[in-house]
Amino acid sequence: MTRPWATLPRAFAAEVRKERGSISTEILHQIRREIPEYNKPLSGKFGIGLQLGVETALLEFPELVESAGEPSPERLRVYRALGRGELAEGRSLDALQAAYRLGGRVAWRRYARVGRRAGMRSDEMVTLAEAIFAHIDVMASAATIGYAEAKTSRDSHDGASSRRRMLRDLLVAGAPAEQLEQLAAAARWPLPERVSCVALGPAPPATAAAAQIGRPPETVLHDLGCQDPYLVLRDPAQDLRDPLLLGLLRDRNAVIGPAVTPTMAPDSLRWARRVRDRLPAQALAKGPVMCDHALPSLLLIGDEPLLKLLADRQLAALADLTVKQRRRMETTLLAWLDTNGGSAPQIAARLGIHPQTARQRLHRLHELFGPVFADPGARFELELALRGRQAVAALSRPR
Template sequence: MADALRPQMTRATASIVRRVQDAVPEHAAADGTRRHRLFIAAARAAAQVFLDGAARRPEHAQQVDEIFRGLGYAQGRREGSRESMDAAMHAAMQCSWRYLADFAVDHDLSSAALRELADALFDFLAHLHRLLGEGFDLAQDARGRDPGAARVRLFRLLRGTADRSAPGHAHRLDERELRDLAELARWPLPARVVALAIGHDHDAPAIPPSPNLLIQAHPGHVLVVCPAEMHAPFVQQIMRSSSGPRIARSWPVTVVETGAALRWCQRALDLVRAGVIPPTPVIDCAEHATQLWLHAESSLRRHLCQQVLRPLLAEPANSRAILSETLLAWAETRESARALATRLGVHPQTVRYRWKRINELLGDSLRDPDVVLQMTLVLKASVPLWTKGDQSDFDLARVN
């Protein structure tokens, strides 16, 4: 029977690999890719050894053992899950057995021979499964001793942290895991850190290696976690050594607030690109905390804008621009028409005319302190966007 199966081995192994990749998305790979070819080669080698063993010719068993141990090792090194590896092996076992059972029935194999075939197949697949596990465990152990891998995991842990003062927040920093990873990563755990987002248009800035820095590169920006006492000279060094980077930096925070601080810095770079924050070389998040807060949830800003400024949004573009500028100046200062005129660079009578139109549009809302506060916040967040040409608020007003 082993000899009869050999001519069909190519088609059978391709079917088994396809079944595994359909069943377990983590192992999916397009036909012809290196990953797909690797799986096909492993399946064919395993089938060859199984058939050789059935025919008492196990010449290539050691090679297959190394292949499957290597597959498990690769899964562990790429931080894949053991569960997906187990699921892949289960799918391979089901597909292999169905194929062999159908073949046995077509060739009138006796029930005793079929039981013997089943025992041999399941023993062999269990052996391959153990090899995958051995390789996976070896990779996990190696990763645990690798400072570079530990730093990647440490950065991921810190990015996922939330302000522990937030009541009922689902994510909490595991302090024991933090200490263990910091030790493995050889990162001296600081009392306070400063988060940095370094934006660049072309090549990423050269950052000198330092055991005190945690670094994660992304397209268009690099994230850095730096001990608070070291961040000022580090920023100066980056500005001197690179051409045209833009650095957003947080205020000093505790380690458990690192994830929030990194989000502030990334948002600051986004707001510079949107024209909300001036494009200075170094952006201090502390100086723009209100804008960072107001733009933390764009859909909520848009909703509040529709709610408190709807009559203003319906004005023609030129009228809307000058009225919103005047309303914001009044909301921020509550000054007289003459003082507002000086601030805006127009004649006091112009301010009075604008204010008359604002009253016609917003009426009693201007005498409600809560609504005025909401208007102030929405205008501070929205006027810079409107000035840069963002039309989304007005488009939404027309739809609604």
């Protein structure tokens, strides 16, 4: 690298430093006035980045004059960051390059004034101009590198995002394990032993708070734009520690399906949607609801018409009772089944009733069901019918 600043008088650096504040103000003013892309308030990341770039350049130039060395890695990182910032703002490098040229002209005009006051010779003034624009070239080159690095990273990320979307679609479609493993590696989303699919409810009204929690973390596959939005969690226990994700799940009345092997992801999503569609709004609002905590109930509500048919047949002996009597008998019958044919005192203790009341109810149940109690298969079907009714009732009532 040529270093024209190396031949400038060392004392010039001290004189230039005295002007740094006013030169910085003038450069920023001219950039905002003459370059349309930068004609906005110096706030946020844009303002911080632009001011930092100008200040860094004005700090570095006298350092180069004194040391006769080369730009430091720390300063070059600042210039590269300016290039990355242009990409993030959706601009090409044209505006930044124009800002460099304009800043160079302002710096040359002000530095030349300092040089004349310091008594610099004409040949030294020529070298000063060369040094200023050589420094501008260094900054522009670093910004170009930063811009290119950011674009490469973005394009790579976009490619990975596209592959993750494909992986998401294949997971919920039930693709073979080999295909999932290959695409997961390409998408940089390590395929776990278990995944959980999450069924989401409608999006809430747009608010500032909702906007902040509206997107899941990168580790979570998702489709929020489809008719029936959902997520795929790679590590439910870890993912659910993320407060932003939890906020999204509560905001969207989420139901988290059982953890299953990746090839069973469609089942996890189907079960989660079934529970979501059956639960009342009050219960969903307290969510997220975890299907893993209620697998037996999930099984029982899998086919409600069949469950109703089973209950109607197995509990037909109670059909002629009043609603209140039927509920008492069903509760007593389930307690008896739970205690494996327990005694009246055991049933009474379980239900919080008098032993004599329990004895009377058991006697009545034996009258109603007769020899059914002696058949293990019939007892199993009775318990299925009773627990199925309980599960449906639990899903149907407000919580």
